[in-house]
Amino acid sequence: MKSDDAIAALSALAHDHRLAVFRLLVRCGQDGMAAGAIARTLDLPNSSLSFHLAQLQQAGLVSQRRDGRSLIYAADYAAMDGLMGFLTENCCEGAPCDPAQRNDQEHCR
Template structure:
């Protein structure tokens, strides 16, 4: 994964709404969701959502396909794993990060 691609992906996810969209699509699985459903679930104006979807799409984190009038968006797991791979490569690859990742199972309800 190129440096530029990593930055694009990071800045795409570095936004409240886009992170929410992405998580929603990850949960929705490979079948994805139409834009309208996302807008309703996240309570976002259509034009705003479209802006964010385009951003995520440009960054390669989600894919777009048409089904009739609806545009279906789905998370691109390959890109996601590439990003995580890049981060772990630069963090855990050499050092003390890896062992810390696993125990992150605790479900805390911090505000």
């Protein structure tokens, strides 16, 4: 993942409603959830939800598909994994992150 992509994803998640939507979609799995069900679950107006879903889609964190008359949204797990990998790429300078396994390495202090 490039820095620009990570910034776009983090910016999209830096809003309480968008973060709530994304976390809900992560819990729903790859089947996703219809927009109306998301709105009801999170008690968000449809117009507001549409805006937030568009922001998440533009950042590449959410995919959309049509199922009959419904729009189904799902978390993009590859994008989520890419963001997590980008954020932790140089974690603890390559040493184990678990303090019990670090053997008192000074570089993380």
